[in-house]
């Protein structure tokens with residue numbers, strides 16, 4: 001009797017298996033989706049007949065109950081093919097193709113009668129899938145406690161990883177095999193603020209990898225909306241990655257209601273690294289633009305009262321908060337330190353420089369009351385975002401900037417106090433409108449308030465998307481620092497013009513810095529989600545120039561700083577150095593003045609993560625082309641065919657290259673500028689120094 005019931009029980013648990021393939025338009029990528037005998041959804045992915053993701057489970061765990069991981073049967077499937085083009089407001093290319101095969105699996109969980117759809121879109125550069133939680137008779141509210149998505153890799157690939165600490169992406173990348181990933185071995189004395197590594201084997205996405213057979217594989221996500229950021233738990237023995245969602249203060253992952261969906265999980269793959277860089281998959285997986293009139297969304301090249309604080313010449317705060325006589329005193333009664341950067345007088349000098357050299361904007365940090373208390377105190381109401389220091393006359397500055405044709409960029413450092421920023425947001429945006437600021441740089445340094453929240457949790461994702469939408473109502477562009485890294489939302493809200501959300505150039509001012517390979521990795525990782533405000537353009541590369549005791553330095557040559565304007569795509573770019581350093585090198589500065597920030601077309605000519613990138617881009621508003629080539633710590637020679645230029649036309653090529661004796665460590669300022677006439681049939685030899693680069697402008701002459 002007992003035996004029979006065991007057999008019945010076993011039989012009762014068996015489901016009708018199901019399997020279905022979907023291929024990419026080129027047929028190079030194949031996804032196989034299946035339901036196991038236990039009704040578990042699984043998938044595998046191959047590229048040109050090589051398995052790159054072996055059988056991996058899919059599913060979601062809901063708090064206090066349902067595990068949407070098994071006991072499913074297939075209700076039906078729906079297929080379609082999409083092949084369309086669209087035009088981004090700002091971008092690397094003026095027209096984007098969106099071509100994929102889609103299949104939607106409609107699943108039903110037997111005992112709970114819960115519906116779950118899993119949708120796959122298979123592009124030529126990769127696979128995307130997501131979970132849909134459809135409405136079924138009535139709206140249901142539910143809490144996600146875990147996402148069980150697996151990505152089972154088929155080898156011990158080389159990876160470029162940063163630790164998944166839920167709070168900061170401001171790390172240098174580690175280049176190791178999967179089996180060598182280990183947060184416990186990290187040197188965290190590297191300028192990162194939070195240091196809250198929570199698990200030894202957790203990394204962030206995008207995770208860039210290269211297999212021993214030369215396949216480039218990238219795991220990321222797109223359209224992170226009302227959902228936390230996905231990190232990846234790594235099994236260093238089996239090479240299996242599992243989604244790990246950033247939790248909230250009480251450990252829950254996401255609060256959802258039906259109908260809703262998860263972000264897209266993406267797996268890009270190619271045998272050519274250039275395909276990862278030129279892929280528009282992440283943008284294509286986001287919803288089209290929600291803003292009707294986008295005429296106010298414009299690229300911005302800017303300078304700012306910024307680097308001078310990072311190198312210690314001036315301060316954000318007005319009075320020197322450490323001075324005993326100022327402790328606890330109201331700002332109006334403080335004795336100014338004389339080192340405050342954001343004064344009316346200093347701002348006017350920057351405005352003059354911007355006007356003289358044709359820059360769109362000037363950023364001023366440290367203009368508002370609060371910097372006495374801003375960092376490390378985890379204080380609720382540090383800033384009100386509207387009260388200037390006594391020596392910053394906001395009206396006088398706004399009038400002066402307007403008269404000079406320069407736009408001011410607002411700075412709203414929140415010091416992590418997000419609830420406080422939301423309370424003041426409309427007043428802050430109102431002030432920007434009143435004084436004609438078309439853009440705001442926001443910042444989230446330090447631990448988040450509400451306390452216990454992480455930078456990457458659902459609360460912060462929603463906060464950023466809310467701020468972007470709200471700013472759009474005021475026609476204001478947003479550049480967020482220390483924020484959730486983007487995942488393509490700038491398609492939907494193109495006023496989300498850029499963000500930092502990675503280790504920027506600032507680290508070179510006051511920490512061990514960014515190793516020379518750093519900028520060759522960023523386009524394969526952080527930049528896949530959206531433009532970065534990296535703040536390139538440092539010409540005085542050694543901090544000993546300011547203080548002989550300082551050892552910090554930018555880990556590139558001067559020519560590479562120029563090339564970064566082309567290799568690190570962003571419609572918002574800073575010329576980050578001090579005006580006086582540009583005055584000393586006006587010939588090299590010319591490239592920063594000339595380089596456009598919005599493009600008709602971009603072509604990646606060479607790319608290898610961690611090693612080099614060469615890209616050419618055609619200006620959106622002229623026939624001119626621009627080239628950026630960068631290398632890591634190794635010198636590099638390469639020959640570039642100029643066959644991207646228009647046939648029969650002549651161009652003046654101005655080549656900004658490393659001097660013969662240039663070397664990022666020993667002699668970073670050595671550069672030379674050559675001018676040549678070139679055509680479509682010409683080739684150019686590029687000589688990149690150690691940590692070096694080349695920047696070229698091709699101006700159409702006839």
Ligand code: NOJ
Nearest residue numbers: 365413443445481500506
């Ligand atoms: C960190 C930002 O990345 C940096 O650009 C800014 O100057 C400081 N926070 C102060 O807000």
Ligand code: CA
Nearest residue numbers: 481482500504
């Ligand atoms: Ca930062």
